[in-house]
Amino acid sequence: MKIFSGISVRWKIYFIAIVSIIGFGGYLAFNVWINTQNTALLTSVRDTYFPILEKSTSNGVRLERMSELFNTAVLTGELEYLKSAEATADTMREDFETILALEPTKKKSITDIQENFENYFNAAKAIAEEMATGEADFSTIGARVKNKEAYLELLVTQLETFRAYSHSNFSGNIDNANHNSELMLTSGFVIWVSSILVLTLTVYTIARLILGSIVSVSKSLHHIAQSGDIAQNIPVTSRDEIGRLTQSFNELMDKLRERTNDLMSMMHNMHQGLFTITEHETIHKEYSSYIEQIFSTTEVADQPYSTLLFSKANIGSDQMDQIKTAVSSLLGADEMMFAFNQHLLINEYVIKKEDAPAQIIELDWDPIITDGYISKIMVTVRDVTELRAMQAEAEEQKKELEIVGQIIRLVPAKFTGFISNARSLLDKNKSIIAATNEKNAGVIANLFVNMHTIKGNARTYQFSAITDVVHEAETTYDQLRKDPAQAWDPKRLLEELETVRQAIELYDRVRSEKLAASNANEIPEDSVILSQQDYQTLLKQSGNNDVSAVTRLLRRLDTLTLQEALGDLLGSLPSVAAQLDKPAPKLDLQLRGLLLHKGYNELINNVFTHLLRNAIDHGIESAEERLAQQKPAAGTIHLHADVQAHSNTLLLWDDGRGLNLKRLKEKAIKAGHLNPDAIRSASSIADCLFMSGVSTAEQVTAISGRGVGMDAVKTYLQNAGCDIEIILDESALSTDDFAAFKLKVTLANQLCEIDADKVA
Missing domain, CATH: 3.30.565.10 (Histidine kinase-like ATPase, C-terminal domain)
Structure with missing residues (x-):
């Protein structure tokens, strides 16, 4: 302290600067050295090893996709899948060339992979083309398939080996960079502690000298904090370090205003709704403009959140009260209360409109915590109407694919026979229901017999989408038969019958639309096939005028x-x-x-x-x-x-x-x-x-x-x-x-x- 008492403030500040330069300059030099090494390591990871690893992995995935495309082409007979496989192969070839350019030291390994890939691709493509066009030579196809699979197995092994090598290089460089970072952190801490000790002694001595300027700046900052007006700047009253600090703070505020403007721009351009519920249960004035598009209104700010979200929602009053009560109790509560009450906040609901399709709204509720308490609740709003429609369409396509898989196990004649039989039984049930006005045990038994037969035949062919709905209709008949209190309801019975018919017609529609090409050469169900031997026998008996023998033969042709x-x-x-x-x-x-x-x-x-x-x-x-x-x-x-x-x-x-x-x-x-x-x-x-x-x-x-x-x-x-x-x-x-x-x-x-x- 005695040493500093005889030194001017100017030299005290210089002394702080010198100590700071020595301490932090050493740290900076060490940091630059470590970062230079890390930059070299990470550059090699970015420019070489990561692209190699990524393309190796991608080619492994593409190889599996290509194999599936070849198999699909064989199963469906569609040559479009071969074109997709060729496009995939071109992409893989480009990636192999890129890998070779990035890693010339592994030229032999990469060249071997390329050669084996071409062997597999040519073999698989040839087999798939022949199978798809019906020109395959089945006497040699087995051996060729084994050769193709051998190429594939070797190629998978080579790709995995090369990917492991690339991953090793990738991980090694990252591990080295991590080690350097840990060394930099440890050494920096030692330098930092040493510098702090020296600076603390120095700063304590001159603190009183600069306290007046700091108090002035503090008052200005307090005024800005209270008013919330970040557009204000602190007046610069001196040119010393405190003045420069004030100037720097003003520059920081400029940056903050710039970031705030960027954030507001994002809020106005993001394609989902976002707003916060204030302590007054109203919507904060800052919200994403997409909210207005979702709810078709510009009256958002300062409005009750429940009016915006739920004024047209298809939810009951009890659930609405539950949501309002939960929000009211959460605002100002301890942050852990949100986890206990979050289940009370609805995550999805429907808005019904008279002149437009229903709108499906999805919500996320997140607490904004201040000092351990929930000060606001942020609500994210998404209009998922189109997404749900696409999901429903995808589910329908999945269901149709399952039905196609079930149908193709049958010869066409058996499928059409099943459909014809099912329709006939459904028509009988429809006639029975339409002609019956009151509950009758015999009528119910007949309905049951017909429906049970449809279910049994559907199970024989494993038509799962039919058996499920038939089982439901059968359950209704069972309740009618066993429960005297169960009333005869023709309307409900006909609706269930129609549900079964729709399931059966779905199978027939899928077959006609998806399998039309495979049925082009189908022999009509009511046809009689006459073999060459039977034809010759028929001619012979006709020539002998043996009418009874001809009759017997003709009858046997239909058996x-x-x-x-x-x-x-x-x-x-x-x-x-x-x-x-x-x-x-x-x-x-x-x-x-x-x-x-x-x-x-x-x-x-x-x-x-x-x-x-x-x-x-x-x-x-x-x-x-x-x-x-x-x-x-x-x-x-x-x-x-x-x-x-x-x-x-x-x-x-x-x-x-x-x-x-x-x-x-x-x-x-x-x-x-x-x-x-x-x-x-x-x-x-x-x-x-x-x-x-x-x-x-x-x-x-x-x-x-x-x-x-x-x-x-x-x-x-x-x-x-x-x-x-x-x-x-x-x-x-x-x-x-x-x-x-x-x-x-x-x-x-x-x-x-x-x-x-x-x-x-």
């Missing part, structure tokens, strides 16, 4: 084997079993000698849709239960044909638990089909399985269990002059829990033809 008729249904059984968490059943089919006329294919599929699914759902036990009974985990379903001169029958049975006669009797009594006091034989109880509403299922599943399947089967068969009966084991008693049985389906002669050459 197909039972295994062909049930092919899709049998193929769907593993999927049905998987839905029930059961192993796929084994099939014992002995159907030789019996041919089915094509016109009855729909009938047989409708019948066996119910029978086979019931066998898996109700007959065959779970794997755990079967193993506990020393049975194989997978059950077996038997279907045998018995061809006689005047009687063609099919026997169906499984190795499951059998028919629960005791439970069947209870269900039949509950449904009003049996007198509880009457003595019934086991066979008469078994026949109750064909009565509407009777099922031995413990619970309703998506597959069956509502007591409609067997009733539907008998109805279908009897309408076609056929029949079905249950053959119980001779030892079965009416009190048995489970009794072995077989289902005997008798087919009318007009349905079948006998193939005498194949009858065992």
Whole structure:
């Protein structure tokens, strides 16, 4: 202190400057040296290693995309995908050349990658073109595909190796720069502490000398803070350091005003609404101009926020009160209260307009914290109407792609057969509903039968978008049947019927619009295909004047084997079993000698849709239960044909638990089909399985269990002059829990033809 007392203020200030120059000059020199090194490292990262890493990674992604394009071209037959693949390849070639220019030291590795890429591209393109145009040589295609995949695997490996090398260089340089920065920070701290100690002693001595000027400046600053007018400047009353400080502050304020103007410009040009709610629950005068466009008003500033946001909102008064209460309680509250009450603030709502489409508004609420308390609430507003429309369109396209994937698994004739059958059943239900004025158990049973058949056929072909809506309609019928209080509502039933029809028509529309090209050469469903051998036989018999032989041959031309008729249904059984968490059943089919006329294919599929699914759902036990009974985990379903001169029958049975006669009797009594006091034989109880509403299922599943399947089967068969009966084991008693049985389906002669050459 004694040393400073004899030194003028001028030299004291000089001394501060000298100390500052020595301390901070050393730090600056060290900082410049470190930054020079970091600049070199980061320049190499920016100009070399990051572009190499980015392009290597991009080419890896493009390679996957190119592979998908080739595969899509093969699957769809569209050559446009090959053009996209070629464009992708050109981009990859450009990136490879750029990488080579940036990293000439790795020329051999990059050249090898380029060469292998061309090998893969040429091989994949050739295969895709041949497959897409139908010119592929399938005798060599397998080997060529393996070569292509080998090129692809090698190329992926090379790209990954090179990317790892680029990433190593990239990370290494950044790590070195980080190390230099840490060194600079540590050393700078030491220099800073030393300088502060010296400067503190010096500044303390001369503080009183400059206090007067500082107080003057402080008063001016206090006035600016109180008025909030940042357009003011502090008067410069001296030319010393304090004066220069004042001048610098004025320059800072100029910069602040410039930044403020920039911010306001952004607010006026940003394409989303932004405003703050003040403590008075009004909108602050500074807000983004896009707010006016969203709400079509210029009256925003100082208006109640609720009037702007919710005056035309489609929300209830209770929710509106909840929002207002939450905002009122949050303003001025502790900042942690926002997290507790944020769920009360609505994030999305709809504005309905009379002369325009509804407007969807999305909100974000964020607190503005001052000294730990919520002083304002910032609200971000977005009009997401167009975005939601695009999302809905994308979802619709996704749904159509799923439907296309389901349709292309079927031959066209089977798909059109399914659509025709479904439409016919829907028309029947529509006629039934239109002709019925009051609740009727028989009418409901008929509706149920038809709808259950549509669902079974849809599940066979895995048409998920149809099965879901059909299941909903079926549930309504089930409620009508079981709940006496459920009123008959034709309007609702027709609406549900229309929903099902729309789902079916959607499939047909997607097929006609998306798969029109693939159906161009489709053989009409009602056509008869005559082989060369049958044609020659027909000519020969005609020449021999053997009319009966010609007639038999012509009748056989319109037939197909039972295994062909049930092919899709049998193929769907593993999927049905998987839905029930059961192993796929084994099939014992002995159907030789019996041919089915094509016109009855729909009938047989409708019948066996119910029978086979019931066998898996109700007959065959779970794997755990079967193993506990020393049975194989997978059950077996038997279907045998018995061809006689005047009687063609099919026997169906499984190795499951059998028919629960005791439970069947209870269900039949509950449904009003049996007198509880009457003595019934086991066979008469078994026949109750064909009565509407009777099922031995413990619970309703998506597959069956509502007591409609067997009733539907008998109805279908009897309408076609056929029949079905249950053959119980001779030892079965009416009190048995489970009794072995077989289902005997008798087919009318007009349905079948006998193939005498194949009858065992």
